[in-house]
Amino acid sequence: MSKTxxxxxxxxxCLTVGDLAGYLDxxxxxxxxxxxxxxxxxxxxxxxxxxxxxxxxxxxxxAVYEDLSHLxxxxxxxxxxxxxxxxxxxxxxxNDRVLSLRYIxxxxxxxxxxxxxxxxxxxxxxxxxADPAKPV
Numbered sequence: 001m002s003k004t005x006x007x008x009x010x011x012x013x014c015l016t017v018g019d020l021a022g023y024l025d026x027x028x029x030x031x032x033x034x035x036x037x038x039x040x041x042x043x044x045x046x047x048x049x050x051x052x053x054x055x056x057x058x059x060x061x062x063a064v065y066e067d068l069s070h071l072x073x074x075x076x077x078x079x080x081x082x083x084x085x086x087x088x089x090x091x092x093x094x095n096d097r098v099l100s101l102r103y104i105x106x107x108x109x110x111x112x113x114x115x116x117x118x119x120x121x122x123x124x125x126x127x128x129x130a131d132p133a134k135p136v
Contacts, residue, residue, distance in 0.1 A: 004082045004109040005073050011114070012086075015065045024053050028113040039123045063092045070102075081108045 001009075007026050014023035027033075027049050038044040046055045067089035074083045085104045091097070101121060108116040 001073070002075055002080070002082065003112070004080050004107055004114070005075065007109050007112075007114050008073065008082060008084060008105075008107050012068055012071070015088075016068055018060060018064055020053070020056060020060045023056075024049055026114055027052060027117075028111070028115040031114060032116050034116075034118045035123075036118060036120055037123060042123065062094065063090050065089070066091050066098070078108075080110055081106065083107075 011023055011026050014020070014026070029049050030047070031049055031052060033046045033052050033055075035042070035044055043055070046052050065088050069087045069089075071086040072084065076083060083104065083106050085102070087100055087102050089098060089100050092099075104120040106116075106118040106120070107114055
């Protein structure tokens with residue numbers, strides 16, 4: 001596995017134990033975290049580690065990542081770049097609603113930190129009925 005794949009897997013581990021500080025530590029100061037399918041009113045890009053912290057803190061306060069499955073990491077021909085697909089189970093703390101969400105991400109790292117993260121997930125899935133057995 002490449003250094004980028006190792007950083008990505010370490011990030012997933014941080015997510016599943018609720019370690020926001022550890023997760024953020026994997027990113028460069030000037031990271032670009034993109035959401036190509038962001039719905040209207042939501043950011044399509046968060047630039048910089050501090051802005052990423054501000055973006056993620058409310059999510060970590062509302063929800064926990066309970067499970068990760070179907071993880072496949074693909075090395076690419078572009079140096080420092082991987083693509084990955086996975087399913088994550090998310091539980092909302094205020095009502096115990098559970099969602100199983102599928103993700104595809106493209107991650108690049110340089111100098112031992114992730115500097116680009118493109119998160120291709122379906123934000124419309126957040127309004128889907130809860131059924132952890134069926135990923136959306």
